[in-house]
Amino acid sequence: xxxxxxxxxxxxxxxxxxxxxxxxxxxxxxxxxxxxxxxxxxxxxxxxxxxxxxxxxxxxxxxxxxxxxxxxxxxxxxxxxxxxxxxxxxxxxxxxxxxxxxxxxxxxxxxxxxxxxxxxxxxxxxxxxxxxxxxxxxxxxxxxxxxxxxxxxxxxxxxxxxxxxxxxxxxxxxxxxxxxxxxxxxxxxxxxxxxxxxxxxxxxxxxxxxxxxxxxxxxxxxxxxxxxxxxxxxxxxxxxxxxxxxxxxxxxxxxxxxxxxxxxxxxxxxxxxxxxxxxxxxxxxxxxxxxxxxxxxxxxxxxxxxxxx
Amino acid sequence: xxxxxxxxxxxxxxxxxxxxxxxxxxxxxxxxxxxxxxxxxxxxxxxxxxxxxxxxxxxxxxxxxxxxxxxxxxxxxxxxxxxxxxxxxxxxxxxxxxxxxxxxxxxxxxxxxxxxxxxxxxxxxxxxxxxxxxxxxxxxxxxxxxxxxxxxxxxxxxxxxxxxxxxxxxxxxxxxxxxxxxxxxxxxxxxxxxxxxxxxxxxxxxxxxxxxxxxxxxxxxxxxxxxxxxxxxxxxxxxxxxxxxxxxxxxxxxxxxxxxxxxxxxxxxxxxxxxxxxxxxxxxxxxxxxxxxxxxxxxxxxxxxxxxxxxxxxxxxxxxxxxxxxxxxxxxxxxxxxxxxxxxxxxxxxxxxxxxxxxxxxxxxxxxxxxxxxxxxxxxxxxxxxxx
Numbered sequence: 001x002x003x004x005x006x007x008x009x010x011x012x013x014x015x016x017x018x019x020x021x022x023x024x025x026x027x028x029x030x031x032x033x034x035x036x037x038x039x040x041x042x043x044x045x046x047x048x049x050x051x052x053x054x055x056x057x058x059x060x061x062x063x064x065x066x067x068x069x070x071x072x073x074x075x076x077x078x079x080x081x082x083x084x085x086x087x088x089x090x091x092x093x094x095x096x097x098x099x100x101x102x103x104x105x106x107x108x109x110x111x112x113x114x115x116x117x118x119x120x121x122x123x124x125x126x127x128x129x130x131x132x133x134x135x136x137x138x139x140x141x142x143x144x145x146x147x148x149x150x151x152x153x154x155x156x157x158x159x160x161x162x163x164x165x166x167x168x169x170x171x172x173x174x175x176x177x178x179x180x181x182x183x184x185x186x187x188x189x190x191x192x193x194x195x196x197x198x199x200x201x202x203x204x205x206x207x208x209x210x211x212x213x214x215x216x217x218x219x220x221x222x223x224x225x226x227x228x229x230x231x232x233x234x235x236x237x238x239x240x241x242x243x244x245x246x247x248x249x250x251x252x253x254x255x256x257x258x259x260x261x262x263x264x265x266x267x268x269x270x271x272x273x274x275x276x277x278x279x280x281x282x283x284x285x286x287x288x289x290x291x292x293x294x295x296x297x298x299x300x301x302x303x304x305x306x307x308x309x
Numbered sequence: 310x311x312x313x314x315x316x317x318x319x320x321x322x323x324x325x326x327x328x329x330x331x332x333x334x335x336x337x338x339x340x341x342x343x344x345x346x347x348x349x350x351x352x353x354x355x356x357x358x359x360x361x362x363x364x365x366x367x368x369x370x371x372x373x374x375x376x377x378x379x380x381x382x383x384x385x386x387x388x389x390x391x392x393x394x395x396x397x398x399x400x401x402x403x404x405x406x407x408x409x410x411x412x413x414x415x416x417x418x419x420x421x422x423x424x425x426x427x428x429x430x431x432x433x434x435x436x437x438x439x440x441x442x443x444x445x446x447x448x449x450x451x452x453x454x455x456x457x458x459x460x461x462x463x464x465x466x467x468x469x470x471x472x473x474x475x476x477x478x479x480x481x482x483x484x485x486x487x488x489x490x491x492x493x494x495x496x497x498x499x500x501x502x503x504x505x506x507x508x509x510x511x512x513x514x515x516x517x518x519x520x521x522x523x524x525x526x527x528x529x530x531x532x533x534x535x536x537x538x539x540x541x542x543x544x545x546x547x548x549x550x551x552x553x554x555x556x557x558x559x560x561x562x563x564x565x566x567x568x569x570x571x572x573x574x575x576x577x578x579x580x581x582x583x584x585x586x587x588x589x590x591x592x593x594x595x596x597x598x599x600x601x602x603x604x605x606x607x608x609x610x611x612x613x614x615x616x617x618x619x620x621x622x623x624x625x626x627x628x629x630x631x632x633x634x635x636x637x638x639x640x641x642x643x644x645x646x647x648x649x650x651x652x653x654x655x656x657x658x659x660x661x662x663x664x665x666x667x668x669x670x671x672x673x674x675x676x677x678x679x680x681x682x683x684x685x686x687x688x689x690x691x692x693x694x695x696x697x
Contacts, residue, residue, distance in 0.1 A: 236523035301522075308561055308657075 019069040021094075021101075023048045023056055024266035025081075030073050030106055031262075040256045041128045048074075053214030054083035054267050064212050069094075069101045076110040080279055081213040084114055084225025091163045095122055102148060108132055112183030113220045124148045128256040132170070134283070135179030137171040186284045190223035194291060195282050199224060201295035210273055212264065223282060227269055228276035231305040236278055239301040245294050310390045310400060315469060316358040316375060319382030319479050321603075334482035334510075336381040341544070342374045355422065355464055359388075372475065377542055378433065379508050380485070381477030385460070387469045392426060397433075398440050400470035401459055405445065408472050414451035421463035435493060453511040481510030483544045488512040489592040490585035492577060493548070495531045498625055500539055500598030500642040501633050506594050507543035514588055515546055516581045516691075518553040523657065534645050534679065536696040540639065545697045549584050552690050553577075556683050557657050563677045565670075567663040570604045572675050575616035576684065582617045583688050592620040598633065599626050603662040612668045 022034050025045045037043045046064045048056050056074065065072060072094055077084050091103050104125040110116055112133040118126040125148065130139035144150060144234070156165030196216055202209060208229035213219040233249035240247055259272050269277070280294075311505075313330050316339060322329045336353050342350045349363040349371065363371055368386065375384055383686040388403060390396040401417070419433035428436060437459075438450055449579070462469045493515040503513050517532045529550060531658055536546045560572050581593050597613075604613065616620060637643035 235522050238525045242522070305522075308558060 007273075014143055018040065018043050019046065019066070020044070021046045021048060021064045021069050023074060025050055025054060025078050025083075025263045026073065026075050027079055027106060027108070030075070035092075050266055052268050054078060054081045054212065055214070055262070056085055056090060056291065057289075058086070058089055059095050061090065062097060065097050065101060067098050069098055071104065071107065073092050073104040076116070077114060077220045077223075078213075078259055078263060079109045080225070081225045081267070082109075082219035083213045084110070084218065088117075091122045103184060109223070111219065112180070112186065112189060113222055117287045118143050119145070124143045129136040130179055132174040133179045133183040136175040139169065139176045140161040141176070165245070188221045191282050191286070192217070194286050194288055195221060195224050197288055198280065198291040198295055200224070201291060202226065202298060205295060205299035208273075209302075210269070212267065212269065212277070222281055223279045224282070226278060226280075227264070227273040227276075228302050229273050231276040231302055233275060233277045235305055236276070236301055237296070239305070240294075240297060243297050245297055248281070249277060310388055310398070310403075311361055312365075313387050313389050313469070314360040314363070314368075314372060314375065314384055315387045316360070316384045316477075317358075317470065317636075318358075318380055321380065321476075322356075322479060331380070331482060331485050334485040335378075336382060337484075338378050338482050338544075339375065342378050343371060345374055346371055354466060357464075370694060376475055376477050378482075379478055379480040379542065380482035382479055383474050383476050385474050386495075387471035389467045389469050392423065392438060392463055392468045392683060394397055394428075397461060397463075397468045397470065398437060400439050400468070401441065401461070402444060404459055404470050404472050405441070405448075408457075410448070410457045411445075412447040412470075412640050413456040414449050414454075414668050415451065415457040415459060416452050416455035417441070417459050417461060419461040419463070423463050423465050426463050431543065434464065447674075478542075480508035480510060483507060484512040486510030487591045488514060488589060490581050490588065490590040490596050491515045491594040492581050492596070493517050493532055493536065494596070495535065495646065495648075496596070497646040498598065498601075498633055500596075500646065501636045501640070502594050502596040502624050503539055504542055504636070504640050504642075506622055507539075511541070511592075511594075512544045513546050513594070514549065514585075514590060516549045516551055516577075516582075516584055518551050518577055520554045520657075521552070521556050523554065523557070525561055531645060531648055533694060535642055536554065538641050538645065540697050545695055547588070548692065548694045548696055550692045551580055551584070551687050553687065556687060559678050559683060561657060561686070564674045566659045567661055568666060568671050569657060569659045570662050570673055571609055571612050571666055574604055574613045575675060576680070577669075578613060578616045578621075579680075580684055580687050582619045583684065584691065585619060587688075592622050593617065594622045594624070596625055596633075597623045598628055598630070601630060603664045606663045606664045608668070609663070610672050612666050615668060615672075616652050629659040639686045 020034050020037060020043045022030060022045065034045045038045050048064050049060055051057055071113055074085060074087065087105055094103055096103055102124045103122070104127070105118065105123050107116060107126050108129045109132060111128045116126070123143070124145045126143035127143045130207055131137045150163055152163045154165055159165045159168060199211065199216055206228065210227045212225040212227060237247055237249050261277060264274050264277055319337065321328060324331050332353065336351065338356055340351045342352050343360050346363040346367040349360050352359050360371065360375070372384065372386065375381060388400040390400050417434040417437045419430045419437070421430050421433065441448060442450065457472070460471050486509055489506060489511045491499060491506070493503065494517070503515065507513050515536055517529070517548065519529050525579055534550060537550050540546050552663045556576050559571060560569055564572050566593050578593065585593055597610060599605060599607065599610070603609065634643060637646060
């Protein structure tokens with residue numbers, strides 16, 4: 001579901017309360033929405049810091065949320081690192097400071113990977129997307145607590161309680177539903193095993209490598225983020241894609257811009273490691289056998305590329 | 310009465326005894342451009358080209374295409390008729406109606422190259438002007454600052470009547486000046502350099518240096534897209550893809566860091582020269598602009614240039630970046646050029662590149678490498694793709 005929906009919906013109703021709190025590790029969809037709220041309506045935005053493992057420091061919340069904070073947005077599972085936030089604890093702290101503060105949680109990477117109980121945790125808005133659980137692209141969902149009043153950002157024929165008018169994408173909805181059934185039934189334990197197997201193999205064959213996100217068993221089963229000293233992640237990506245291994249990188253190797261991942265910066269990854277970040281994603285379609293192939297290729301290229309750091 | 314497109318050339322007028330050569334080169338280019346309407350016929354008479362037989366629905370596409378053919382000075386959609394006053398007036402009235410010139414001021418501009426015609430130019434204009442005033446009561450004549458001009462030409466074969474004159478790009482026909490090898494990176498400058506030299510009549514081939522894995526396949530595809538856009542002006546382009554990884558790595562390992570870029574560029578020029586000679590090109594073309602970056606200062610350009618003895622054309626050398634960007638937007642390469650698929654990874658960009666290199670020092674440093682082997686290996690591994 002479009003995060004912006006949550007933001008825009010609220011700015012009209014809460015004009016007196018001008019503060020929005022979010023985190024330093026949010027997805028750019030949320031960061032941009034917050035910046036836009038700041039530009040259009042004068043909201044001031046504050047960013048909750050994270051520790052070196054990428055967890056929100058619950059003790060810091062009181063320095064960023066107060067009686068004037070109308071909205072907080074927290075990412076449940078970080079898309080780059082796989083770190084899982086303690087949503088229950090965070091929401092409890094926010095509500096204790098300001099019970100009227102609306103809490104939005106970005107659950108796009110959490111759906112199907114870790115347990116979610118938005119209602120019990122007191123979450124007001126929870127966003128989900130179909131494409132991260134092998135569902136059709138262009139489909140999302142937003143959990144809305146019954147006490148939350150949203151304003152529409154589109155106007156028309158009254159579909160979806162008048163909040164998002166437009167003829168519904170029935171095949172998309174059906175696809176999302178089926179994807180969710182399969183996601184809930186999938187063996188996340190097995191995915192975690194494959195991830196850990198790959199990591200162990202990398203550990204034995206590559207030195208000066210850091211694991212991002214703290215203990216591997218604590219991060220989401222489908223995301224592994226490692227940083228290698230002295231290489232460019234983008235170059236490693238090019239090497240690996242020729243061998244059929246598709247990874248993502250947190251930086252752009254560009255002679256014009258020196259973009260690095262804002263998430264890794266917020267965690268405090270050292271300068272000589274941060275450009276060598278790669279993120280590997282796992283799914284129920286991966287096998288243990290693939291980990292040997294991938295580890296061998298990654299180790300080989302890292303050694304080769306380190307000659308030109 | 311027929312509809313024709315009348316095409317004029319410009320600088321070719323200055324060519325003395327060689328004029329027929331240029332006229333025939335331009336005719337080839339026009340015929341190639343006119344192929345978008347397979348029924349069209351191109352003829353040349355009396356210093357003008359004519360396209361006829363095209364269908365109305367293709368007219369504006371055809372005009373658009375012709376107006377980017379190098380060598381064309383201007384073109385006009387015209388009506389052609391027999392050299393009789395009534396027929397000519399019928400075309401004049403038809404033109405006024407077609408362009409919906411209902412009120413305001415007008416002027417008839419007439420010329421005759423057929424000196425045997427019964428009236429001279431001024432008399433033709435006066436006669437036609439009088440008839441227009443008779444038929445169109447709301448039009449008035451203004452010979453000083455008319456709002457509308459109707460042109461009449463009485464030539465050796467027919468009379469032509471037209472209202473619009475559309476500017477062409479000028480320049481010289483493709484291939485009439487020979488051929489050259491363009492060093493095509495994925496950036497904003499090199500496609501513009503290629504365009505400007507093609508405009509002076511050079512047929513273009515291109516060489517692109519890629520460094521997998523430091524650069525991606527997407528960077529190569531981007532270059533082919535740029536060549537495709539250029540080909541609509543320059544004709545077919547052979548793009549020679551030269552592998553550069555080994556050279557880049559060797560330079561990085563053995564040479565002084567501040568000279569990396571200059572030595573790389575010297576290698577690129579040397580390889581481009583070899584490919585140019587192999588492919589019958591008489592010159593190299595680069596997108597260098599004085600002072601734009603460290604490798605394009607006066608001394609850096611001198612250091613790069615001394616790697617070759619072939620003629621190097623640098624049409625952007627005196628241009629500001631904003632002017633280069635303006636042309637890139639006009640020719641449609643800008644949006645593709647700014648796509649983020651870099652042709653040079655930051656690994657190989659020195660933190661402190663030399664802006665005033667000592668040429669002797671550069672050459673000595675370069676001497677630490679087996680230049681001949683590296684160049685011949687790159688030339689042997691070239692892959693050529695023809696883009697149209």
